[in-house]
Every structure is written in C-alpha cells, then in structure tokens.
Amino acid sequence: MNAVGSWCRMSSACALRTGPVAMRWRQRSTPSRAKERANISFFIFIMFFAVFGVIVLTELLLLERPPSGAPRSRYLESLQSLERRTEKGGDGGDQLPPAHSPQDAVWQPVAGTRFKFYVYSAYMERRTVAAVRVIAATRTHGTEPVVCRIWLTDNRTVTVKARVKPIRENWNMKYSATYVLCLLRGSGVKPQETVGASVAVVAAATPNRPPTNLLTVLDTEPGSGIDETLHVCVKPFHFSYSRADWLMEWFELNRILGATHFYMYNESLSAPVACLLEHYRKQGLVTLLPWKLPIVSKIEIRTEGQFAAFNDCLYRSMSSAGWLLVIDVDEIVIPRRERTLIALLTAMRAAYNPSAKAPSAFLFRNTFFYMHWEDDVEAPAPLVTARKTRRWASPHAIKNRSKYALRPRDAVELGNHFLWEMAPGVSCVGVPIERALLHHYRMVCEYGGMQCLTVPSVVDRTAHRWAEELMQRITAEKTSISKTCPI
Structure with a gap:
C-alpha cells in the first residue's frame, strides 16, 4: 500500500475531502441502479413470454404426434405398415383377440390416446361411403389418429384406416360428439359383411395393442313395411x-x-x-x-x-x-x-x-x-x-x-x-x-x-x-x- 493511502486512513482532513466525492459517486450510481432494475424487469418480461410461446408451440406440435412413449419414427412405421396391409386387403392374422365380448350402447375408452376418447355404438354405412360408422366422443380440434380392427362373422380379421369427424354442432367446446368412420375401401370387405361383426377403435400409434373397447356392428338397412311407422x-x-x-x-x-x-x-x-x-x-x-x-x-x-x-x-x-x-x-x-x-x-x-x-x-x-x-x-x-x-x-x-x-x-x-x-x-x-x-x-x-x-x-x-x-x-x-x- 502506498504512503498516500496509509496517510489518508489516519488523517481526518483526508476524510473530509473524500466525503463529498463519495456522496457525488452515490448520486451518480442511483440512476444507474434504477436503469439496471428496469433492464432486469424487461428481461424477466421477455423471458415470461418466451417460455409461454415455447409451451404453446410444444402443445401444437404434440397434437400431431403420437402419445408420449411412442417415438415419432415408430408411429410413422405403424401407419405405413397399416397402409400396406390395407392396400393388400388386410390380414390382421397377428392381431390379439379382444379381451371381452362386444357390447352396444356402453361408453368404452380408446386406450393409448393423450386426450379422452370414448366410443358408444357402431353401424353399417354404405350410402355416402363404404364404412362402419362409430358414434364416439373425443377432442374437437386436433383429434388423434386411430385405426379400426374388425372381427368379421366369417372369422376374417381386418385392420382399416379411420377418419375422425367431429359432429358439427359442438359449440366449439373442448370435446365433441364425433363420428369415427372405419373406411372399408381397399379392405376387401363389403359394408353388408360388417353387420354382426365386432369392431374396436385403436390408437394408430399402437395398432397392435389389445383393444380396450369392442362394439357390435348393427344393421341400418331399412326393413320392409316400415314407411308408415x-x-x-x-x-x-x-x-x-x-x-x-x-x-x-x-x-x-x-x-x-x-x-x-x-x-x-x-x-x-x-x-x-x-x-x-x-x-x-x-x-x-x-x-x-x-x-x-x-x-x-x-x-x-x-x-x-x-x-x-x-x-x-x-x-x-x-x-x-x-x-x-x-x-x-x-x-x-x-x-x-x-x-x-x-x-x-x-x-x-x-x-x-x-x-x-x-x-x-x-x-x-x-x-x-x-x-x-x-x-x-x-x-x-x-x-x-x-x-x-x-x-x-x-x-x-x-x-x-x-x-x-x-x-x-x-x-x-x-x-x-x-x-x-x-x-x-x-x-x-x-x-x-x-x-x-x-x-x-x-x-x-x-x-x-x-x-x-x-x-x-x-x-x-x-x-x-x-x-x-x-x-x-x-x-x-x-x-x-x-x-x-x-x-
């Protein structure tokens, strides 16, 4: 330490001279600290919106992805494999049998989806499209992809692609009454052949998973003599x-x-x-x-x-x-x-x-x-x-x-x-x-x-x-x- 510094610590005169200098320094530092606090607040504000934007973006991206635990590549492979089977007429021979008897008019869950997904009943459809029409309820927007597995009465089993279609009168709420159309085109199955069959709706990300729902396909063909009923x-x-x-x-x-x-x-x-x-x-x-x-x-x-x-x-x-x-x-x-x-x-x-x-x-x-x-x-x-x-x-x-x-x-x-x-x-x-x-x-x-x-x-x-x-x-x-x- 130099001599001037040692002398200043012992000298009251030096203290008197340095007091105003310290005061002027503190006066100059006050605006600087206010500016620093403003910068920190602005940084926190920006970080909040950045985090919020990341959360929203992640949610939107996940809507297009399979459920957690199913890698994207495996998900795509499952869909591509399904498409190949469907184009060939569908085999389904390696699919596990249903765990319970088919039911009608009972809300049953679709496992493996990120959001609630339930099915209630199934009907033969051949007027607007060749399909099995399933009455369901699930998310209104960003519906998750599913497939249909059908056990026919002649012991054939086919897995077909499905289209999820929200029923239009849903008041834009989070969940909606929904149609699941099990599309028969290219499956080798005619709509009439599905009557009496059993159908399950399965998450597309895990098509080989045993189904958690099973519905009986009901007939919709009008009977004779009913015009006046x-x-x-x-x-x-x-x-x-x-x-x-x-x-x-x-x-x-x-x-x-x-x-x-x-x-x-x-x-x-x-x-x-x-x-x-x-x-x-x-x-x-x-x-x-x-x-x-x-x-x-x-x-x-x-x-x-x-x-x-x-x-x-x-x-x-x-x-x-x-x-x-x-x-x-x-x-x-x-x-x-x-x-x-x-x-x-x-x-x-x-x-x-x-x-x-x-x-x-x-x-x-x-x-x-x-x-x-x-x-x-x-x-x-x-x-x-x-x-x-x-x-x-x-x-x-x-x-x-x-x-x-x-x-x-x-x-x-x-x-x-x-x-x-x-x-x-x-x-x-x-x-x-x-x-x-x-x-x-x-x-x-x-x-x-x-x-x-x-x-x-x-x-x-x-x-x-x-x-x-x-x-x-x-x-x-x-x-x-x-x-x-x-x-």
Whole structure:
C-alpha cells in the first residue's frame, strides 16, 4: 500500500475531502441502479413470454404426434405398415383377440390416446361411403389418429384406416360428439359383411395393442313395411329427471298422434320416472339406453353429449322407422288439420309434384306455452295440454328452436334444431304454421320474467281436440301401474 493511502486512513482532513466525492459517486450510481432494475424487469418480461410461446408451440406440435412413449419414427412405421396391409386387403392374422365380448350402447375408452376418447355404438354405412360408422366422443380440434380392427362373422380379421369427424354442432367446446368412420375401401370387405361383426377403435400409434373397447356392428338397412311407422328420439335425461305425471301425458299424447316407439338415454332418473319407463319398456314402446359419458357436461362437452345421442338414435332407428321425430320431453308437435302426425307427413310429401323428389325432412316452428301463465277456464280436462293454451303470438323462425321429423334412411347427421346433412339429392323444408306447430311447454321464462309478461300472446286451444281421449288413456295407464309405480 502506498504512503498516500496509509496517510489518508489516519488523517481526518483526508476524510473530509473524500466525503463529498463519495456522496457525488452515490448520486451518480442511483440512476444507474434504477436503469439496471428496469433492464432486469424487461428481461424477466421477455423471458415470461418466451417460455409461454415455447409451451404453446410444444402443445401444437404434440397434437400431431403420437402419445408420449411412442417415438415419432415408430408411429410413422405403424401407419405405413397399416397402409400396406390395407392396400393388400388386410390380414390382421397377428392381431390379439379382444379381451371381452362386444357390447352396444356402453361408453368404452380408446386406450393409448393423450386426450379422452370414448366410443358408444357402431353401424353399417354404405350410402355416402363404404364404412362402419362409430358414434364416439373425443377432442374437437386436433383429434388423434386411430385405426379400426374388425372381427368379421366369417372369422376374417381386418385392420382399416379411420377418419375422425367431429359432429358439427359442438359449440366449439373442448370435446365433441364425433363420428369415427372405419373406411372399408381397399379392405376387401363389403359394408353388408360388417353387420354382426365386432369392431374396436385403436390408437394408430399402437395398432397392435389389445383393444380396450369392442362394439357390435348393427344393421341400418331399412326393413320392409316400415314407411308408415313413427319413432321418437329425445336427448339424455339428466339431473334425476322427475316429472313423472307430465311424462305420462307426453307419452300418451304422442301415441295418439301416431308414435309407436321411443328412444331414450338415461344419465339419471328419479325412481318414479324410472318405474314409468320400465312400464313402457315392458310393452315394447321404449328403448332405454344407459348414458354415462365420462366427460364433464357443459364444461368440456355440450349438455350430456346430446348430439352423440341424437345421431345414435338416427342410426339405431334406421332399420325399423319410416319416420323419426326429434323433440324434447317438454315439446309436442301438434297438427292443425290432420288427426295424426303420420297423416300430416304423408300429406305433406304427397303435395309435391311427382316429377320432383319429395322432401325427406320437415321442420316445425317453435312457440312457447309458459307454464306460469294462467290456466284456461275452458280446459276440458286437468291436463297440462288442456290447461296451458296461451302461447307466443309469433312463433320462432325456422331453424330457431325448431324441431323436425325425417326419414332416417335419408339423413346423415342430425343437430338439435335442424339437420346438418342429408343424403345426396334429399331436401328438407319448413312446415307452414297453419299445418302444424311445435308446442313448447316451458317451465321458466326464456328471457326473464318481465319480458314474459309483456310478450304478445294468443290463446290456442288446438290441443283440446285430443283432451278427452288423452284423459281416458292416462286414467287407464295410471290404474295399470298403480301397484308398482309411485306416480
């Protein structure tokens, strides 16, 4: 150490001289430190967005990749091997047999996928494409590739490529009702040969993995003598549906109007309603199917996966129904001239020029009958359809809350209020309100209580035409089930 330094440590005079210098240094360093902190904050900000961008980019890239644990090269090799087998007609001789018996109308998982993937039922398809059509539910966007393995009744086993097609009415939620089309082209298998076969949907990344699902392929070929039959399809029951008295009235009025069979899906029912449906099932009137879809309703998928139910109902009824009516259990289509819906539908088709192709689907305009509006003093019976006769003066427009009847053989994809796709050359038309209306017996006001008090309304007693017969049928049914059902 030099002499000046030693002297300065011992000298108060030196300390006095160096004090202002240190103060000036600290004053100059303050802006520098503020700038340094600003630079650090800016660096953290940039790093946050960089990390976020990497995460998003990784997620997008992984959507196109096989599940974790399956190398990309092995994934491509599996697909290429599958394509080679399919081009040769498919062998499948080295495939492991299914672990359980085939099932129908049960949600089963597809193993080996990164996202939820479930299958419910399978149908023969030959109108738009040669395929087995599987009703499924999986991710709406970025669906994972799968293949189909089919065990035919003549002991052949084939593995074919599949196309995953989300059903269009999915409200852009994370999961959607979906079609899986098991494509038969080049497999050497005709669509008719798949009826009665077993099919499994398997992740394409692991095509040799034993399947975790197995469905029976059902026939869709229309039978003879079914043109004048009317079946009814409704969305899944949920929240322990409990309106047993009303449901009996709904059933019996639809039967008077010509319905002979009902397809229903059970997520949850109250005990009285379950007993009532069992009563109708024993009569051969109801097909009641379990509906426990392991995807969160209204958060991950639209209400109870209802669009999968609508389209399962379409293909399930195709071989036995001349007409299919798609409505909710608080709605009834009321013809205004004819006595039955079959008579209405027949007359509507006959009205078209024979040289033109008659429509195969008819849309009915919706009108609300609010349950909290006053009862009709002229009601001929203590029934909802007799008491509640005040409705909106102006029905909704077509495709706005409308419901429909269709010939199942001519439809491809159903929505809630209209059809998304018909077979080639087939049309759909609206029904004039002077011919029929959709009576919607709404429990709550659609747009808030005050608006329901001011909306223009009229009294419509068309349903009174069936009141006497309806009351007689309900009385007889209640007597019939009084000992077994607490209705």
